[in-house]
Amino acid sequence: MGKYNHSKIESKWQKIWEKDEINKTTEDKKKPKYYCLIEFPYASGEGLHVGHARGYTAMDVVARKKRAEGFNVLYPIGWDAFGLPTENYAIKTGVNPKIITKKNTDNFRKQLKSLGFSFDWSREINTSSPEYYKWTQWIFLQFFKHGLAYKKKMPINWCLSCKIGLANEEVVNGVCERCGGPVEKREKEQWMLAITKYAERLYDDLDKTEFLEKIKIQQRNWIGKSEGAEIAFEIKSKISNLKSENKNEVNVFTTRPDTLFGATYLVLAPEHEIISKLKSQISNFKEVEKYISETAKKKDIDRTAEGKQKTGIELKGIKAINPANKKEIPVFIADYVLAGYGTGAIMAVPAHDERDFAFASQMNADKKSQINADKIEIINVINPYPNSPVVGGIFPTGFHNFDTTTAIDEKTKKILAGNEIWTEFGVLRNSGKFDGMKSEEAIKEITKFVGGELKTTYKLRDWIFSRQRYWGEPIPLIFCELCKKSMENSKLQAPNSKEVPNSKSEIQNQKFNEGEILNPGWVVDEKLPLELPDVKKYEPNDNGESPLADIKEWVNVKCPKCGGPAKRETDTMPNWAGSSWYYLRYADNKNDKEFASMDKLKYWTPVDWYNGGMEHTTLHLLYSRFWHKFLFDIGLVPTDEPYVRRTSHGMILGEGGEKMSKSRGNVINPEDVVKKFGVDAFRLYEMFVGPYDQETSWSTNGVVGMVRFIERVCGLSEKIVDNENEGVNNYLNKTIKKVGEDIENIKFNTAVSSMMMFVNFVYDKNGISKENYKKFLKIFSPFAPHVTEELWAEMGEKESIQKSEWPKYDEIKENENFIVVVQVDGKIRDKFTVDNGLGEDEIKEKALSSEVVLKWVGDKKIKKTIYIKGKLVNIVTI
RNA sequence: GCCCGGGUGGCGGAACUGGUAUACGCGCACGACUUAAAAUCGUGUCCUGUAUGGGAUGCGGGUUCGAUUCCCGCCCCGGGCACCA
Numbered sequence: 013m014g015k016y017n018h019s020k021i022e023s024k025w026q027k028i029w030e031k032d033e034i035n036k037t038t039e040d041k042k043k044p045k046y047y048c049l050i051e052f053p054y055a056s057g058e059g060l061h062v063g064h065a066r067g068y069t070a071m072d073v074v075a076r077k078k079r080a081e082g083f084n085v086l087y088p089i090g091w092d093a094f095g096l097p098t099e100n101y102a103i104k105t106g107v108n109p110k111i112i113t114k115k116n117t118d119n120f121r122k123q124l125k126s127l128g129f130s131f132d133w134s135r136e137i138n139t140s141s142p143e144y145y146k147w148t149q150w151i152f153l154q155f156f157k158h159g160l161a162y163k164k165k166m167p168i169n170w171c172l173s174c175k176i177g178l179a180n181e182e183v184v185n186g187v188c189e190r191c192g193g194p195v196e197k198r199e200k201e202q203w204m205l206a207i208t209k210y211a212e213r214l215y216d217d218l219d220k221t222e223f224l225e226k227i228k229i230q231q232r233n234w235i236g237k238s239e240g241a242e243i244a245f246e247i248k249s250k251i252s253n254l255k256s257e258n259k260n261e262v263n264v265f266t267t268r269p270d271t272l273f274g275a276t277y278l279v280l281a282p283e284h285e286i287i288s289k290l291k292s293q294i295s296n297f298k299e300v301e302k303y304i305s306e307t308a309k310k311k312d313i314d315r316t317a318e319g320k321q322k323t324g325i326e327l328k329g330i331k332a333i334n335p336a337n338k339k340e341i342p343v344f345i346a347d348y349v350l351a352g353y354g355t356g357a358i359m360a361v362p363a364h365d366e367r368d369f370a371f372a373s374q375m376n377a378d379k380k381s382q383i384n385a386d387k388i389e390i391i392n393v394i395n396p397y398p399n400s401p402v403v404g405g406i407f408p409t410g411f412h413n414f415d416t417t418t419a420i421d422e423k424t425k426k427i428l429a430g431n432e433i434w435t436e437f438g439v440l441r442n443s444g445k446f447d448g449m450k451s452e453e454a455i456k457e458i459t460k461f462v463g464g465e466l467k468t469t470y471k472l473r474d475w476i477f478s479r480q481r482y483w484g485e486p487i488p489l490i491f492c493e494l495c496k497k498s499m500e501n502s503k504l505q506a507p508n509s510k511e512v513p514n515s516k517s518e519i520q521n522q523k524f525n526e527g528e529i530l531n532p533g534w535v536v537d538e539k540l541p542l543e544l545p546d547v548k549k550y551e552p553n554d555n556g557e558s559p560l561a562d563i564k565e566w567v568n569v570k571c572p573k574c575g576g577p578a579k580r581e582t583d584t585m586p587n588w589a590g591s592s593w594y595y596l597r598y599a600d601n602k603n604d605k606e607f608a609s610m611d612k613l614k615y616w617t618p619v620d621w622y623n624g625g626m627e628h629t630t631l632h633l634l635y636s637r638f639w640h641k642f643l644f645d646i647g648l649v650p651t652d653e654p655y656v657r658r659t660s661h662g663m664i665l666g667e668g669g670e671k672m673s674k675s676r677g678n679v680i681n682p683e684d685v686v687k688k689f690g691v692d693a694f695r696l697y698e699m700f701v702g703p704y705d706q707e708t709s710w711s712t713n714g715v716v717g718m719v720r721f722i723e724r725v726c727g728l729s730e731k732i733v734d735n736e737n738e739g740v741n742n743y744l745n746k747t748i749k750k751v752g753e754d755i756e757n758i759k760f761n762t763a764v765s766s767m768m769m770f771v772n773f774v775y776d777k778n779g780i781s782k783e784n785y786k787k788f789l790k791i792f793s794p795f796a797p798h799v800t801e802e803l804w805a806e807m808g809e810k811e812s813i814q815k816s817e818w819p820k821y822d823e824i825k826e827n828e829n830f831i832v833v834v835q836v837d838g839k840i841r842d843k844f845t846v847d848n849g850l851g852e853d854e855i856k857e858k859a860l861s862s863e864v865v866l867k868w869v870g871d872k873k874i875k876k877t878i879y880i881k882g883k884l885v886n887i888v889t890i
Numbered sequence: 891g892c893c894c895g896g897g898u899g900g901c902g903g904a905a906c907u908g909g910u911a912u913a914c915g916c917g918c919a920c921g922a923c924u925u926a927a928a929a930u931c932g933u934g935u936c937c938u939g940u941a942u943g944g945g946a947u948g949c950g951g952g953u954u955c956g957a958u959u960c961c962c963g964c965c966c967c968g969g970g971c972a973c974c975a
Contacts (some may be wrong), residue, residue, distance in 0.1 A: 226894055226970090233893070233971050240975080266975060279975090322973075348973040358975045366891085367973055471974050626969075669901095700915070702902060706895080707968075711902065717915050720930095762904070765914035772914090833910045838956045840910060867942095878955055880909055888955045 018690025035130045046083035051624030052090045055116040060123040076794035080818035088598040090137035099483035102550040139590030145485045146541035147607035156527035160206045170198040203478040211470040223658040236471025240267035243464035245332040249293040265354030270454035272336040273443040275359035282307040283351035295329035322371045335462035484584030488537040492571035492578035496533030592639040622655040662707035692796035693718040699760035733779035748821040787819040833884040834859045836868040859885040
């Protein structure tokens with residue numbers, strides 16, 4: 013090969029590959045399948061980023077290697093096309109988002125093709141095309157019909173500048189994740205998906221996957237499982253007990269029923285429903301009401317701000333009974349107790365819970381509302397060290413002559429000073445017949461004793477699935493007043509029936525599915541796709557509704573059930589919808605009868621290896637796992653988890669180690685790099701830049717090094733000899749093994765460096781056999797597909813290098829000799845080469861006869877001599 | 891606050907189950923080729939000392955014949971969760 017001309021080689025082979033459709037896949041049942049998936053890009057106007065390329069290149073390397081190993085590899089690509097940036101651009105410019113999307117995806121496609129990824133372009137999908145979103149809508153209807161979608165009026169996070177309702181997860185530190193603007197609470201009717209019904213399985217089934225451990229941890233954190241118990245506290249009124257015949261109870265959720273004897277008061281969330289029920293018995297209800305309305309006005313950020321002092325107010329006139337010791341305890345409301353978690357009520361144990369302690373201290377400092385609870389009395393509930401009088405810093409009441417010589421750690425000191433409290437498990441004290449019992453056991457026993465119930469609670473909330481926006485999938489539901497009425501009438505006859513039984517009226521003869529019963533008046537529109545109509549203006553209207561609401565002829569329809577006047581839902585789906593199932597569509601992207609046929613899904617799914625950005629490892633991953641499990645439950649997909657393996661690549665920072673951004677002016681455009689240095693050098697650098705799962709910074713000089721390396725590989729074609737140095741074959745074997753393992757273990761950077769070392773070695777030995785050179789080209793080809801294809805052809809091969817097999821490596825022969833390092837007392841003093849046949853004793857002897865070693869040993873006595881096979885001898889003196 | 895990562899030359903970073911720390915690449919310096927430059931090739935490049943040597947993997951302890959690796963206590967950086975009972 014003459015001088016390495018990257019652009020010539022690249023355009024030549026890209027054309028050939030495209031013409032030959034070399035990466036088109038079919039369901040070849042003779043071969044085992046392997047499904048490689050990357051997160052499909054959101055085609056923004058900014059174009060492709062070096063961060064995209066990191067993940068795509070890595071999976072491209074994997075795909076190419078797997079093909080060479082005999083797998084039928086599916087490596088598809090498509091577009092996540094609904095989304096806010098496009099919509100915001102449409103609002104600003106008045107250009108139809110369809111047109112913007114077309115332009116952006118065309119640009120992305122061109123860029124991706126120029127990078128030589130081995131995608132099967134025939135399976136391309138676009139979430140904003142009606143052929144695709146027909147099925148997104150269809151799946152939503154299945155959720156609805158199975159009672160997993162429901163409309164609920166609830167306070168949502170409302171972004172003032174985007175004019176959009178945000179999911180909890182889109183609010184970061186109290187501001188809008190997208191625009192950074194302020195967020196306030198607003199009551200809105202929202203479609204919800206009942207993901208919480210799947211919380212347990214989403215949590216437990218992580219064990220079945222091979223996700224990176226940190227990804228599993230993030231998922232678990234988000235789901236937030238905690239095991240505890242629900243315990244009922246009886247509420248007593250001072251005014252009159254006769255008034256209420258049926259007794260009032262408050263259920264609390266606690267993870268620490270073992271500390272129940274130390275519960276000195278109860279706290280309810282201000283939104284707790286029992287408050288209005290007890291209105292007449294609360295003597296200070298005016299004040300209480302004031303507190304409640306103040307809370308309601310607060311933004312989440314204020315309510316949860318760190319270091320904020322706790323507030324609350326006692327409900328005077330009522331008391332609760334601690335079910336363990338039957339003591340009367342006061343009841344408070346406070347905004348540190350959240351309505352949406354557990355039961356919205358807690359038992360407070362100031363001696364063993366930091367928040368309760370902080371609240372109690374706060375209330376005691378306020379003279380107007382003394383808690384008649386004594387922290388000292390309570391602190392002795394637990395003795396974590398049963399055999400010691402000094403109990404982890406907690407001294408039993410009345411115990412004065414403790415041993416002051418016992419070591420007291422920092423935490424103990426703080427506890428003694430009254431600044432900290434004991435929150436760990438231990439052994440119970442001051443707990444009646446449970447004294448002496450360990451926490452673990454007491455949790456069960458005390459729960460049983462008071463008639464409570466062991467329970468698991470999750471932090472995960474249901475998914476707000478509505479957006480008051482234009483650029484999304486229309487929700488195919490219709491509201492019909494007549495159907496609502498007919499259902500309400502028939503409900504009286506058959507309240508628990510899933511389907512409404514026969515009734516007199518024609519309307520009431522209609523069958524209703526579970527979703528329709530759950531959401532009276534809402535009926536499904538089965539005519540899909542429900543296409544997004546064109547509008548004149550793209551921004552939400554003044555009522556905060558999507559612009560769809562203003563198209564009267566679209567909104568007003570005949571009810572598909574009863575033919576009466578009805579209205580369409582004007583909310584659209586969130587961006588997460590289309591991406592929750594796209595990997596299924598790739599298996600069968602042209603099917604217009606089903607979202608994908610079971611046959612094809614059985615062949616291709618689950619996804620064997622899914623790679624994406626760390627930023628999607630909580631939400632997108634969780635949402636798509638949820639959809640998949642649901643589809644599995646209704647028999648439409650063959651597995652209960654969508655992805656076997658999930659990895660995430662680290663971010664690539666700018667040259668200075670700062671995040672790449674337009675404003676910093678440090679954005680690296682892949683196109684520029686490719687133009688200057690070539691695709692192969694770019695790909696190689698993406699893999700070499702640093703440990704794959706960690707963030708690292710870009711260096712354009714580093715790319716230059718990759719060009720040099722490629723040129724050296726080309727140069728080897730001039731160094732082909734008949735009789736190569738023996739060492740070359742051994743080294744190659746070692747390299748084949750290393751590169752293969754490194755790819756599997758996502759250690760692409762060391763895979764590249766080991767190939768560099770091999771090439772350096774061959775230059776050193778000045779020759780390589782043709783056979784071995786070709787093997788090297790093969791293992792290099794996933795990283796640098798263009799130049800290796802060219803060199804492969806130069807070696808006289810007629811078929812593409814992509815069609816050839818991955819080379820086998822022979823286990824390396826034991827080296828004939830090796831270097832032994834000799835240490836004296838752990839310090840290296842000598843090295844020598846020994847023959848492989850030499851035994852331990854002979855090597856030790858040889859080490860001991862070394863002059864240098866003898867000098868260092870001197871007249872010290874030798875205590876022992878340690879030999880590590882094939883590595884070193886350490887002579888230890890006294 | 892809790893949970894994950896990470897801290898190694900001027901820089902990106904290597905180091906298998908505890909066994910030669912600094913591989914590979916970048917940069918830099920010097921040399922060769924050249925009228926010259928670029929490219930290329932070669933040599934050198936952790937610190938300290940003339941040197942045999944000594945000291946370095948965020949800091950302080952420990953275990954061990956031997957620790958970047960294991961244990962204990964801290965510090966710093968990145969990410970996730972966060973009044974979740």
